[in-house]
Amino acid sequence: MDFRLTEEQERFRLEVRQFLEGEIKQGLWQPTCDAWIMGHDPEFTKRVAQKGWIGLTWPKEHGGQGRSFVDRLILTEEMLRYGAPAACHWFADRQIGGAIVHYGTDEQKKELLPMILRGEAYVGLGMSEPDAGSDLASLKTRAVEDGDYYVIDGQKTWTSGGSHMNWIYLVARTDPDAPKHRGISEFFFETSLPGINVQPIVDITGGVHFNEVFFDSVRIPKKCLIGEKNKGFYQVLNQLDYERSGMERLMGNYPLFDALIQYTKETKRNGKPLSEDPIIRPRLAQLRIEFEIGRLHMYRVAMVMDEGRAPNWESAMSKAYGTAFEQRLASTAIEILGLYGQLSPQSKWVPMQGMAYHSYLSSKGYSLQAGTSEILKNILAQRRLELPSQ
């Protein structure tokens, strides 16, 4: 047993930190919460690509660095700590590249991976539909074969990154007569094709990130199929294990944690800093403890991936735990602010640039997106503990 990272890994962490701190000093961007999913900055993504930090874990023969998932975890941990605007490449790097490496044809790997590695693929995820949330297998969007094409008709909702995407990952039904899990296929194609209509959805913070995407007889070349026709559901389940696995499920609002510590040290009540308040002090310490536990969960998941296994129940556990932590961090922060917690980011007198207010509202979605905590706990109970399903 050894809980230390290697010297090389520690040097890598330092390198990433210095890069990010340098960028902040130059005023290129500011740390924000949820930057991994809402911080769309194509120039930042290009600079990250130039450092070879997209596709870190992909095999070298496909242009990746062939490095470990722990190394990628170190990279993403620092990106999240500094609230870096990595949204343009996050999905492509986290899961789509992996799906192509795993299931793609040689032609697809040659055509698609270099584009992702250059930081040019801004991917939207077309999975959920109005009637297919947790029950993804009941999706209705159709992909009908027509010569060398598939014709896509239907509607996706909660499509992340929809307003910035130039590529979309889509799951659609290719065999309506098969049992529902066995008639689904995965596709990956450019959103510049005619017939695609993106409608933004305004969320509870007033921000726009999720979208409805309408497909009206969209003709996509057959080469856009990823993996095997009608095996898409099983492929996407595998992809979801990776989608859930990351540090962004624990550190999505980490800049708030740093800001909160700073705030409690600087703000006095009755002559003493809030950090010495007998109620606040142990709460902050408890958050730290819970964070450290979450971090260990995340590293365990990375090590499972380095063993070559999909982190099925492990990432279900780490995401359910991590998002609950993020929500506790947000609600503790807004609570500590008392009356000031009511002030929105635009308001006079607002502390911490409104990070606590924003995260309090936006964190409501963390335990829902990419698998609700209820579904995740079912996976954990059934796969790890082998409890019987209903």
Next chain:
Amino acid sequence: MKLALSEEQEMLRKMAHDFLTDKLPKKVVEEIEKSELGYSPQLWQEMAGLGWMGLTFPEKYGGSGMSFLDLAVLLEEMGRACLPGPFFSTVILGGLAIADIGSEEQKQKFLSKVASGEMLLTLALTEPSARYDANAIETKATANKDGYVINGTKLFVPDAHIANYMLVVARTDEKAKAEKGITIFIVDGKSPGISSTVLNTIANDKLCEVVFKGVKVPKENILGELNQGWPEVQKIIQRAAVAKCCEMVGCIQQALDMTVSYAKERKQYDRPIGSFQVIQHYCADMATDVDGTRLSTYQAAWMMSEGLPCTKEIAIAKAWAGEACQRVMALAHQIHGAIGVTIDHDLQYYTRRAKAAEVSFGDASFYREVVAKEMGL
């Protein structure tokens, strides 16, 4: 022991429920929230016509002479409907204080105009320190030959931008102990030297920063006695806390009703999600929290109504309600799934109001200390 409302209170509740449901579809709430005034003058007059503002004022001042408990029933329905506007400020913070400790002249001058809907009031209490103890009052009222001059900054004052008069809590004796040198002044909102800025808040409830620069107030506008204001302020805070709890009961009752409805309708895996055990447990937890809030709130409201000492019961109700609201809204969001995290869905009206109510007039930490003292700890 009886826990049910009287027949008259049930009728009042039903009437208020139907009236507010009809007048306040969420689109209208949204429009009002976004407006500069923050309330609908037309709706305000209709409410005055129903006798709501003067519900508990003596009849000689244009009121109906009803009890605080009757008012509690109204407040719950206002919470349920997300009624925006200065009812809480005008009636709970201003009107009830004047009815309680005002001189005969003050009662004549203010109460009938509040009852008729002509006058808006508020209370300027909290300052940038954002605390509810006597030491937090730094705004000064200095005596001169004509009266007093007020200087200072108040923060989180509801509806200051439209209030005709503000009850301003200021320090009149700096040499005395903190609790012994405070006076409440009734200040004309148009006085030179007052500037109100509406803050941007989670409930869009027009909380204001109010800066007082050399604001003159005549002696006659002291509410209660000089330097004896703090015990009265504490009563105002307690009354406001209970009234806020009543709104919270309406808020989380509605959130529970919406959530159970949704759980019955929304299907995944070919069955209503409400048929899954975990969802049923969540709803059960929500219902338990709602009922605990309801029971403790009405206990405090009834005791206040009866004039019984109830510092402990008020503290229990407010400490409980704020945290219960957070638990209920978190589960409501979890059960509603993604649709509940959009601005177009009604749930967010309740989420935002629950957070504002939680921190107003003392949060759980504040009231836990009150309970600790009552326990003799």
